[in-house]
Amino acid sequence: MGFLNLSGLGLGYAVLRRWGLTLACLIATGILLVVALPADPNGIPGALLVLYLILLVAAAAHGAWLGLRTRLAWLPSALVAAVLSVVLLAVPAGGYVWYDQARDEATQQMLLDRLAEADELVKENGTMDFEAAEPDFRKALAIYDGLTTDHPSSRAAAQVPERLRTYYTTVSAAYTAEQYCQAVAPLKYLRTVPRTMDEKTLGTLSTWPDDRLATSLYECGAESMSADSSSWTTQWDELLTTFPRSEQAQKVGSAIDAEVSDAVKAVDGSDPCAAVERLDSLSTQIRGVSGEEAGLTDTLDQAADRAHRNAASGTYDCGVDQYKDGSFSEAVTTMNTFIKDNPSSSKKSLARKVAIAAEVAQTVPAAGKRLPTTRSGGSITVTVKNDSPDNITVLYTGPVTGSFTLKACGSCSTYSALGSSLGFNTKPCSDTSKNYPQKTIQLPAGTTYFVHKSQDGIGNTPASDTAKLESGYIYTECAYTTSFGY
Template identity: 45%
Template structure:
């Protein structure tokens, strides 16, 4: 049995060793192929195939570093082993070691080009991943746009955080280059209520845009968008606040205008707040002489409440607002009187009495106090006798008609009258008097007992029709009203008495 042939061994050739090493390091196993070391070539092919299986298709994260390190160490080992084996083993092809080395240099382009192509594929995967993140943020914003502000805000912040992450870590990516346009569209959409002149509903979204934390989206990346909400927000606060000025004392006015005065104190909008308040007060005051002074007074009352709630750190504005409050208070004073007079003239006698009494109590030094008291008296009488309400009270007093009223009653008497003159008189109770069983009995016997010193009072009136209302403090005694026509220069003595059923004014 003959032995297997042994390959001839020649002198060491370092060119050959270098060529075989480079051919092996290319990952194609060609060094081992030229040496006809097929198991070594197969090992190289398997290692390279496994690497390709792990690496492809390319992903944003690329190939794990550990895999690359192991693969390179394997290639170094295989290349070193092939170089050692080739030092004294001639190649069947090519004949020249230098030519083999040149071929090895050329073939290195294969793994280099493969690496470049793989890196390009990985970068494209990264770009697609970033574009997907951008699309997800866009979708989140689109969904949030249909939700309420409270629900939408977290989604907005998350999406903006994605935009900022793209700018911070992938600024040169295709996705990041689209972020400025996305931000502009986002700001335009969120501020859409302002663009539609829906100023009250624009305040919240504009405030949200203005108060975005720098950690969510940086001011430098926002550029001009960082200050974009300021003027629209100031305008919205002004418009919404001024439109809420009026009779119902809507707290929206003070809330929005105070926010404007404190947030944008030097803005043109803030400068218009006090003039707007003054104009509203002036317009309402002008309506006091119109057909509905009560509505005008209610408006002034609401404006006064709102004006008192306004504050400004600017001394001149603060002083002007204080003056507006004082002006409004003066207008309310006159308006309260005018409203009560209007109620009286329109037959709303209970309202007129209540309003006049409140006016006298609230404004004891007002020049109209005395006449307001007359209107209150007339309104009380008119509630019992509507004809009395046809007479508008004046400050007239005295006259040529002399009237004396005696009280034949165990209770004090109050006599209210209106007509050519309006007033009230009081008569003390008669201690020795009693109530009568019937009205007829009272008319026959009242004030006829010469032994009784009946309390009495006298006063004078102008001639004409006078309307009376007798009021007693007795229990279960009703008021009694009637009217009398008096002639000039005449003298009248009357007696007031009570029955067990109702009070009466005897003649």
């Protein structure tokens, strides 16, 4: 009877016609089934299972004790009862096997649900900006990793390699769309995946991002350079140090040479000043790129030097363009820079004349209507005297352009502007007893524009004079100061 009770159905008690105890066994087994079904991956609560086993053993022992004290005439023999008991033991044993299989299936379904959760995270974030999507991408990757690490033999784990291929292509969607600058960050992230996931699971995905990242760094740098953004140096520097022997890295040198060549050509174009500025920037930026690991040090140095040389020589074209546009102040600064940076240039003399003419034109705009030439001398004598207590610089432009300085007149003084306007003052440079500092120059016929500038800062505003010179005459220019300037 004890064996019959081990079935959990109270069959031993039923044979003995102890219906109350039979019902108690059925209730206990029913409670166990209610808790156990449907099968859960975590199985039956341990405390309940232990209690049920205690009750089962107690029922078996009690049934055996009762069976020894009760004669059952309707059973054919004790042997048949024993055989029946053994057969009935197959019920709980079979139930255990069935439940174990059901629990394993429940576990498999749970893991598949977990896999589906990761898949959904990847899908939902596939069209989002990577920075915003990265936390969910990392969460999905952690789920994939957990499936292969903790449940390697599960059906879900078997599907992870395929899911990872989808994961990689989704994360790097910007690369597929040829949005190379946006693709850099996600591809750099994918290169870190082998640090957290078994490379056997990743397979060829371990190196999958490398070539794509090299391409993205190169193309993004090219885009940035074309857009005149300085960020190209960061992208190409990273390319040359991370993938120094890649095909993409070897393209950097020729791309930089081509950019410098384009800027050099642009010096002769419609906006030489922009081209010079571009060359200056390129020279500095190229020197910030590390080409040592890629074997491009000499190539980059040569490109930087070429950009610098052409920026220096192109300053002349920029100054001429500024002069023609009427930006005389900028033209003066630019030409003086050219003279300083190119002391042996054949254009140095003309650059100096353009700077002088531009300075004259700042005071007399009509003087800047035409570009000066290297022409010098003439048949007309012009004497310039200084009736001023200041050292002065005399600048002139017209058919010829030049400048010179005159020392201060020690016995001269400043004229009263008010007196001059009322006609009370003596005419400047008319005192024959004074030895005025002077210089005589030869000029051709035509209109010459003069500007006299104090070197001592007493006269803050340059004075000017427009002289229409004709052959057969001798001319005198007089420089003097008033209380309000020349």
